[in-house]
Structure formats: C-alpha cells, structure tokens
Amino acid sequence: MTRVVMGLLFSDSCRILIAKRNQSKRYGGLWEFPGGKIERGESVEEALVREIKEELDAPIMLARVYPGYLYEYKDLKAEFIPVSGTIIPRDISLQEHDECRFVKLGEIGAYDISPYDFGAIDLLNSDRFEPIC
DSSP: OEEEEEEEEEOTTSOEEEEEEOTTSTTTTOEEOOEEEOOTTOOHHHHHHHHHHHHHOOOEEEEEEOOOEEEEETTEEEEEEEEEEEEOGGGOOOSSEEEEEEEOGGGGGGSOBOGGGHHHHHHHTSTTOOOOO
C-alpha cells in the first residue's frame, strides 16, 4: 500500500500552511497539507523533509509523527501519516503548487480541501493533537 506523509506545518504566528494543488494534477485546484509519497527505505520524517524541499524549497522543523489513517476512493488507496512541525513563511518558494496560505485552524473550512486531508483535519480538531505554538 502507498504511504503518504503530510505536513501540518505552522508559522511562528500559529497559522497552518495549506497549499493549492496544481490544476494539472489529480484533485487539481483543491487545497491540501503539503507532503507526498514515502519512498522505499525512507523514514516518515525523511520523506516529509524531502517533499517539502521539493515542493516548497523550504526547511522545516519537525515536532511529532501522528498515527496514520487509511483513505480509499476509486483508484486511490493510501495510508496518510500526519506530521506536525514549523516552517518560516518567508523561506517558501512554490515549486509544484499554484499558491499557498497560512490560515487559522478555524478558517480551514472556508477552503475546498482535498478529501484525503479530512482525516488530518479531524486530528487537528481533536484532543489528540498537541499544539506546537
């Protein structure tokens, strides 16, 4: 099964990063928590650092890896693994997304979020999530 890491990355002002998927990709135009597939032999943490470097060309500081959840729809079946951390907004350089924004947790519902990120939103709204700012 495919394993995917996703970054729940916060700015120093306690806003979380969401990124708009490129129109040419599956779920194009929807917002997501950045991340990507974990490669063979790679740890969850290594995968997120690599993916954020590829997608946003930015360094991150990791805080915690959370238990993964299964997402299955049509031809997509994957385990999504949320990882919290911090990122500095001024360091971001979009490489694969059309845009990104830092939003308050309560504002996420105003965006068209990719359905595979709903499990991460549930985590963010639960007492299982440990705030990092």
